[in-house]
Amino acid sequence: MKRFALILSLSLLFSFSSLGADDREQELLKGFHNISSNTLLGYAQKLTSPEFGGRLTGTPEYRLTAQWVADRLKEWGIRPGGEGGTYFQEFPAPYTSVDSAGSVVFLVKDGSGALKERPLLFPDEYFPGSNSASGKVEGEVVYVGFGITAPELKYDDYRGITAKGKIVLVESGSPYEKNDPPGAAWAPYNGTRHKLENALRHGAAGLLVLDKVGNPNTLYQPGFVYAHTTHELARQLLLPTGKDIQVLKEEIVKTLKPRSFSTSLKARITASTTRHPEGKGCNVVGLLEGSDPELKGxxxxxxxxxxxxxxxxxxxxxxxxxxxxxVDILGAAQALGTSPLPRKRSLLFLFFGGEESGLLGSTYYTQHPLFPLQKTKIFMNLDMVGNGTGLSLWGGLSYPKIEEIFRKANDRYIHRPWRASQNRPSYGRPRSDGAVFSRAGFPTIGVGATDTVKPIYYHDPRDTWQELTPEIMEDVSRLLFLGLTEAANADL
Ligand SMILES: [Zn+2]
Known part of the structure; x- marks a missing residue:
C-alpha cells in the first residue's frame, strides 16, 4: 500500500509538470543564480537606511518599511496575504519615541570625600531607556542585584533595602538561567519588564539597567525615568564603596541569596521622550498559492x-x-515569485512587526493564523542570519523529511558546512518569533548561519550593514529557494 502510494505520488509529481527533468534543472539553476549577494546587500542598505528610522514598530518609519516590503512582494507577483485583501495584519503597538540621548551622571566621591560629577558618555557608556518617561531624576544609588521579587522562590532582592526615592541598579537576567524545570520558575522574572515593574512597586525614583542594550520590550510609566549602562562601568564606579558587584553577582548566582546594598553615591538621569499610546503595528504577509486543488490548502x-x-x-x-x-526571505521570495517551476503547496512570507517590543506580531499571527495549524507543514524562522560561513537548521532533525530536502540542496548546490539539531523543550520565557510558534504547536525550524566571521553588535548602533556577510545571505536565500521548491511538492 505504501509502495503504491509512493509510485502514485511520484507519477503525480512528474505528470503534473510539463517540464522535463533537464528543463527543470535549468530553471532551478536560473532561479539559483538570479539570487545575487549584490542585490541582497542593496536590500539590507535600504532596510537599515535613516529613511526607515530603525524600524520601531508603531512609528511612521516602520509603516514606510512595511510598505516598501509589500511593494517588493507585489513586484514579484506575490499576492497580498493579509487582512481585507491587503499585505498587512494590524495590531495595537503603543510606543515611545526617544527624542534625544538625554544624560546619565554619577556623583562619586573624590579624594577629599566631596561628591564630583562623572558624566557617562553616549553611546559608549550608556543608552537611554526605550520606554523611559521624559524628565529628570536624581537620587542615592542602591544596588539591588537582579531586581527580582519572587515570593514562591523565597527570593527578594529588595529585602531589607529602602528603595523609595532612590535610583536602583539592576543586573540583567536572573540568578538561575538553566533550561530546565527550575529555570521555568525563574523565567517570568528575567526580563527588564519585571525589573521595571518591581522597581516601581518598591517606590524607586529611577532605574539603571546594568546591560547596555537597546530594548523596547519594557514598560512605560509616566514620570519614571530609566537608562542602561554596563555592568563593568557600574562596577568601576562602585569600587570606592568597598564592594565589587562582579563578586556579589557571582555570589548571588552561586547561593541564590540576594546581596543588595545602599551606596553613598548618587546618580542623575535625564530623558526626553514622547509617548504614543495610539501606535499601531503590522505584519507584512505575502502569499504564493499552490497549484494543486487539494495541497494548496x-x-x-x-x-x-x-x-x-x-x-x-x-x-x-x-x-x-x-x-x-x-533580506534572506526577500531573496527567496523574489526567486520563488518569478520562477515558472510548479509548486503544489502554498508558500507564505511573513514579516513580523513588534518582535522587539514583546513578540507582538508573531503572537498575533499564531492567534489569527491564515492557514490552520494542522495545515501548516513547517514554519521556518530567520532571525539574525547574515553573518557566518556555515548553515544550520535548528530543530530540523525533528522534521527529518524537510531537513533531508534542505540538506540535499546544500550538498548538491551550495556546499556549506551543515548543522542540524532536534527541537528541545524550552523552559524559558519565549525570546523569539520561533519560540512563539513552537509554543503554539506549529512545527518550527530556525534557519541559522554558523561560524560568524564578523563582530556581532547586539542591540547596538554599530549593528550596520557593513558588518554583514552578503555571501551567506545569498546562500541562505538560495537554500530557501531550492528547499521550498522541492518541499512544496514532496511527500511530507
Ligand atoms: Zn533583536
Whole structure:
C-alpha cells in the first residue's frame, strides 16, 4: 500500500509538470543564480537606511518599511496575504519615541570625600531607556542585584533595602538561567519588564539597567525615568564603596541569596521622550498559492521580524537583527515569485512587526493564523542570519523529511558546512518569533548561519550593514529557494 502510494505520488509529481527533468534543472539553476549577494546587500542598505528610522514598530518609519516590503512582494507577483485583501495584519503597538540621548551622571566621591560629577558618555557608556518617561531624576544609588521579587522562590532582592526615592541598579537576567524545570520558575522574572515593574512597586525614583542594550520590550510609566549602562562601568564606579558587584553577582548566582546594598553615591538621569499610546503595528504577509486543488490548502511559511529598536539617541540600524533575516526571505521570495517551476503547496512570507517590543506580531499571527495549524507543514524562522560561513537548521532533525530536502540542496548546490539539531523543550520565557510558534504547536525550524566571521553588535548602533556577510545571505536565500521548491511538492 505504501509502495503504491509512493509510485502514485511520484507519477503525480512528474505528470503534473510539463517540464522535463533537464528543463527543470535549468530553471532551478536560473532561479539559483538570479539570487545575487549584490542585490541582497542593496536590500539590507535600504532596510537599515535613516529613511526607515530603525524600524520601531508603531512609528511612521516602520509603516514606510512595511510598505516598501509589500511593494517588493507585489513586484514579484506575490499576492497580498493579509487582512481585507491587503499585505498587512494590524495590531495595537503603543510606543515611545526617544527624542534625544538625554544624560546619565554619577556623583562619586573624590579624594577629599566631596561628591564630583562623572558624566557617562553616549553611546559608549550608556543608552537611554526605550520606554523611559521624559524628565529628570536624581537620587542615592542602591544596588539591588537582579531586581527580582519572587515570593514562591523565597527570593527578594529588595529585602531589607529602602528603595523609595532612590535610583536602583539592576543586573540583567536572573540568578538561575538553566533550561530546565527550575529555570521555568525563574523565567517570568528575567526580563527588564519585571525589573521595571518591581522597581516601581518598591517606590524607586529611577532605574539603571546594568546591560547596555537597546530594548523596547519594557514598560512605560509616566514620570519614571530609566537608562542602561554596563555592568563593568557600574562596577568601576562602585569600587570606592568597598564592594565589587562582579563578586556579589557571582555570589548571588552561586547561593541564590540576594546581596543588595545602599551606596553613598548618587546618580542623575535625564530623558526626553514622547509617548504614543495610539501606535499601531503590522505584519507584512505575502502569499504564493499552490497549484494543486487539494495541497494548496497546506502551507510552508518563511518568517522573520522586520522591526528593530528605532532611534534611541542615535539610529539603531538593526542590520543583522533582523534586516538580514528579512533580506534572506526577500531573496527567496523574489526567486520563488518569478520562477515558472510548479509548486503544489502554498508558500507564505511573513514579516513580523513588534518582535522587539514583546513578540507582538508573531503572537498575533499564531492567534489569527491564515492557514490552520494542522495545515501548516513547517514554519521556518530567520532571525539574525547574515553573518557566518556555515548553515544550520535548528530543530530540523525533528522534521527529518524537510531537513533531508534542505540538506540535499546544500550538498548538491551550495556546499556549506551543515548543522542540524532536534527541537528541545524550552523552559524559558519565549525570546523569539520561533519560540512563539513552537509554543503554539506549529512545527518550527530556525534557519541559522554558523561560524560568524564578523563582530556581532547586539542591540547596538554599530549593528550596520557593513558588518554583514552578503555571501551567506545569498546562500541562505538560495537554500530557501531550492528547499521550498522541492518541499512544496514532496511527500511530507
Ligand atoms: Zn533583536
Amino acid at each position: 497546506e502551507v510552508l511559511i518563511l518568517g522573520g521580524h522586520l522591526d528593530h529598536l528605532g532611534t534611541i539617541g542615535t539610529l539603531f540600524p538593526g542590520a543583522l537583527d533582523n534586516a538580514s533575516g528579512c
